[in-house]
Amino acid sequence: MSAQTGTDLINQAFPLDGPHTADTAIAAAAAIAELWRYLGHATIGGTRDLLADPADVYTVVGLLSDADRRADDVLGRLASYAVNVGDESTYADRFGHYVPDGSPDQIQAGMHQAATELRAAANGHNWSASGLDRAAGWLSDIYRNTTTSDEGAALGEEN
CATH class of the missing domain: 1.20.5 (Single alpha-helices involved in coiled-coils or other helix-helix interfaces)
Known part of the structure; x- marks a missing residue:
């Protein structure tokens, strides 16, 4: 199975143009x-x-980096959603609860804290993607050195 086959399977189950529900x-x-x-x-x-095959490792690491960058984007959008839920009174009325004294709970503060945590998670994915990119750079050197040529032996072979 190839990377394209994996992409095709996901696109069949989750077409990019929706429906999005x-x-x-x-x-x-x-x-x-x-x-x-x-x-x-x-x-x-x-x-x-x-x-x-180092090429396979390089491909897996590169695809995981792509996944992390996409996760960074999605988590950022979820953070924006949390801020909106906290700031819009219609959400507070819809999702709010009342504490025993009859006053509304701290929907806004809770949702803003959720947004902070979601942004931290997004940053974590961004940091992870950067590390995966650096790892892929190191793996690409191994990949290039595993083929034999007139210039030298393959990795692990003596000249």
Whole structure:
């Protein structure tokens, strides 16, 4: 199976042009979690045989970097949503609760704190993507050195 096959499978289940609903967004988040679970199971026994070709490792790391950058964007949008929920009285009326003395709870403060945490998570994904990009740079050197040429031996071989 290729990267394009994986992309095609996702595009069949979740077309970019929608429909976009709460149910499809929840299903997409569940699919992401399950794909991480799949990768966890795939790498339980180690990656030496699974990803014997450095080009495969380079590709996986690069795609995970792309995923982190996309997660950064999505989490930023969810943070904006949380701020809007906290700031708009219609949301406070709809989602607010009353404490025992009859006053509304701190919807705004809670949602702003959620937004802060979502932004921190977004920054974490951005930081992770940067690290994955640097790792891919190192892996690309290995990838280039694994092929034989007239100029020298392959990685692990003596001249």
